[in-house]
Amino acid sequence: MSDLSRHQVIAGLLDEKTFVSVNELVSITGVSPATVRRDIDKLSEAGLGQKVHGGIAANAGPVQRRAVNLPFIENRDIAVAQKRAIAETAAGLVRDGSSIILHAGSTCFHFGSCIAARNIRVFTNSIPLAGYLSEHGTCQLTLGGGDLHREPGILYDPARNGYDFFADQFFVGALGIGAQGLLESHPLLVRLCDDMSRQANETIVLVDSRKFQERPPTVALPLTRIHRLITDDGLRDADARMLEDNGVEFVIAETREGNGK
Structure with a gap:
């Protein structure tokens, strides 16, 4: 496959997806990871995408794109600076001796790593987070029971x-967010999100600013059930106004990569 053909393939994928990983492009194009990274550099320089850790992301624009669930191992390494800033800010809301629920997802995973050694009880259905807390944490850990769903990496019993x-507190991420509320595409995550929010005094949303441009098909929680939201300093003015108009209290986590509004 020629350079031009690969570039056209990658550009076509970015019309359908918000992110394409290096590993995915290697599989599709049949070239080496080094060649794929050079392609990403050229497309980024040409303004046809944004080079990010682990792959290439579609340019942000006025058109809201259809969100795609990525494997956890890939999603964990996207927008890491933003997710860590959000996680550190959220950790300041947790009181020693309290009990919290942590949802699945990469931002909640980063948050879990921040509070792993705290004197708290953590309940989670997330297998990746449970593995991390088991190996690196000292907090009390309780796992939700049920069948293992490898994607999205949760234990869940729908008959429970x-x-x-x-x-x-219930800390939760989302695939997307808008005036409708928290948006997801995986039905088990939707149901688990609703279940867990009913078991806590306060629901706190952890989402990086990219998620305001995503539009998954299903509302997991309406904004009226959100007590607080933490995002990064890439939040657009229009999205901040949307939160204010809906009465959602939000906190901006400062990063070194804040891209303005």
């Missing part, structure tokens, strides 16, 4: 009728 625990 209620839970016998209650928490002070």
Whole structure:
């Protein structure tokens, strides 16, 4: 496949997806990772995409794109500076001795790494987070039961009728967010999000600013059930006004990569 053909293939993928990983492009084009990275450099220099850690992202624009669930191992390494800034800010909201629920997803994983050694009880259905806290944490850890769903990496029993625990705070991420609320595409994540929010006094959303441009098909939680939201300093003015208009309290986590509004 020629350079031009590969570039056309990558540009076509970015018309359908917000992110394409190096590994995915290697599989599609049949060239080496080094060649794919050179292609990404050229496309980024030409303004046809944005070079990011692990791959290439579509340019932000007025058209809201259809969100795609990426494997956790890939999503964890996207927008890392933003996710870590959000995680560190969120950690300041957790009181020692309290109980919290942590949802699945990469931003919640980064948050979990920040509070792993705290004197708190953590309940989660996330397998990657549970593995990290088991190996690196000292907090009390409780896992939700049920079948293993490898993607999106959770334990869940859809036939379960209620839970016998209650928490002070529920921390949750999302694939997208808009005036409708938190948006997801995986039905188990939608159901789990609704379940867990009913078990806590306060629901706190952790989303990087890219998520305001995504439009997955299903509302997991309406904005009326969100008590607070933490995002990064790439938040656009229009998205900030949307949160204000809907009465959502939000906090901006400062990063070194804030891209203005």
